[in-house]
Amino acid sequence: MNDQPTDSRPQDLRVLGWSPFFKEHFQQLNIPDTVPARVISESKDLFQVQSAGGVLAAAIAGRMRHRLKAEGLYPAAGDWVAVKPLAGEKKAVIQAVLPRKSKFSRKAAGERTVEQIVAANVDTVFIVSGLDGGRSFNLRRIERYLTLAWSSGAAPVMVLNKADVCPGVENFILKVKAIAPGVPVHAVSARERAGLEALAPYLTEGSTVAFLGSSGVGKSALINAMLGHERQQTGAVRSDDRLGRHTTTMRQLLLLPAGGIVIDTPGMREIQMWAGEDDLHGTFSDVEMYARECRYADCGHDGEPGCAVRAAIDQGELDPARLASYRKLGNEIHYLAAREAQSARCYEKEKWRPIAKLVKEINRSRLE
Numbered sequence: 001m002n003d004q005p006t007d008s009r010p011q012d013l014r015v016l017g018w019s020p021f022f023k024e025h026f027q028q029l030n031i032p033d034t035v036p037a038r039v040i041s042e043s044k045d046l047f048q049v050q051s052a053g054g055v056l057a058a059a060i061a062g063r064m065r066h067r068l069k070a071e072g073l074y075p076a077a078g079d080w081v082a083v084k085p086l087a088g089e090k091k092a093v094i095q096a097v098l099p100r101k102s103k104f105s106r107k108a109a110g111e112r113t114v115e116q117i118v119a120a121n122v123d124t125v126f127i128v129s130g131l132d133g134g135r136s137f138n139l140r141r142i143e144r145y146l147t148l149a150w151s152s153g154a155a156p157v158m159v160l161n162k163a164d165v166c167p168g169v170e171n172f173i174l175k176v177k178a179i180a181p182g183v184p185v186h187a188v189s190a191r192e193r194a195g196l197e198a199l200a201p202y203l204t205e206g207s208t209v210a211f212l213g214s215s216g217v218g219k220s221a222l223i224n225a226m227l228g229h230e231r232q233q234t235g236a237v238r239s240d241d242r243l244g245r246h247t248t249t250m251r252q253l254l255l256l257p258a259g260g261i262v263i264d265t266p267g268m269r270e271i272q273m274w275a276g277e278d279d280l281h282g283t284f285s286d287v288e289m290y291a292r293e294c295r296y297a298d299c300g301h302d303g304e305p306g307c308a309v310r311a312a313i314d315q316g317e318l319d320p321a322r323l324a325s326y327r328k329l330g331n332e333i334h335y336l337a338a339r340e341a342q343s344a345r346c347y348e349k350e351k352w353r354p355i356a357k358l359v360k361e362i363n364r365s366r367l368e
């Protein structure tokens with residue numbers, strides 16, 4: 001079985017997730033001599049893209065790189081792009097990135113708080129937790145992952161793995177359901193291939209999934225179970241860039257034999273919070289339902305009169321830990337948003353510095 005999407009054979013784009021949404025945007029772009037393709041791996045400005053004609057090694061036109069980065073449109077695994085294939089070569093130049101249906105991002109390394117996309121156009125995100133006891137099962141951490149998922153635009157699905165070593169699985173399902181309103185919860189065992197059929201409806205042809213979850217919860221084991229074989233550890237692919245240097249990259253999009261595509265990038269595994277304030281709504285709809293009943297619209301739920309959140313806690317309807325996480329995540333998001341705004345201002349300043357200098361010089365020469 002071949003888990004790569006996939007050598008140089010022609011590929012029906014729908015199997016790769018091509019849909020009317022992307023088709024419409026591609027047609028609107030109307031760039032001559034381009035074809036649509038999906039980014040299947042990304043590594044240091046080198047891309048592999050899968051087009052209807054096969055896999056192409058792709059690069060971005062140099063002058064576009066900086067602009068795409070600044071605009072948050074730098075291509076990532078899962079993106080649909082418009083590429084201009086080079087005649088007679090398995091190479092192409094990326095001309096544009098199509099709008100994303102969803103995206104997972106993290107803070108780029110370094111000083112500036114810059115958004116870096118680690119996976120694009122994910123339909124369903126499996127949030128994996130371990131049922132093997134200890135630190136692996138943590139409701140507060142699940143809330144974080146849920147917030148991340150809601151902010152991405154992908155639909156979260158809770159997967160409680162290692163059910164084979166857990167007595168009383170039902171109990172855990174109930175606990176998760178209580179903090180994840182409206183989110184499907186499934187208990188499975190990757191090791192025993194048990195319960196996996198419940199995940200099949202998310203893995204229809206052309207649908208893209210990704211995995212979120214702490215180290216050791218069994219994400220690789222689940223991917224292998226879905227692939228039906230061990231993912232090749234040595235799945236590195238040689239590709240060459242325009243200068244002819246050779247580099248190796250890992251395929252980051254995997255086609256499942258039963259249909260569906262898995263995006264598994266290193267960045268996705270170490271993802272950090274990058275959410276907007278609105279994203280707390282999905283995760284904490286219960287807290288906010290009570291908060292709407294508070295007497296004051298700006299109630300801090302801290303002893304104000306007529307506070308419906310406190311009342312719900314006092315009556316045992318709301319777990320106080322829910323309010324605590326709601327606040328904690330809210331603070332983190334505020335902090336990140338403030339840093340992002342700050343770094344955007346710095347970026348603007350950088351951009352204008354040479355011009356400001358020029359204006360100063362002109363003014364000075366006028367005075368002299």
Ligand SMILES: Nc1nc2c(ncn2[C@@H]2O[C@H](COP(=O)(O)OP(=O)(O)OP(=O)(O)O)[C@@H](O)[C@H]2O)c(=O)[nH]1
Pocket residue numbers: 161162163164165188189190191192213214215216217218219220221222269
């Ligand atoms: N008992 C049991 N163990 C499992 C199951 N799934 C995975 N494991 C074990 O859990 C350990 C971690 O599994 P991985 O699949 O490597 O976990 P991961 O989430 O990919 O971890 P990272 O690669 O660090 O992100 C391995 O020893 C697996 O054999 C399961 O369903 N039941």
Ligand SMILES: [Zn+2]
Pocket residue numbers: 291294295299300301302304306307308309310
């Ligand atoms: Zn209140």
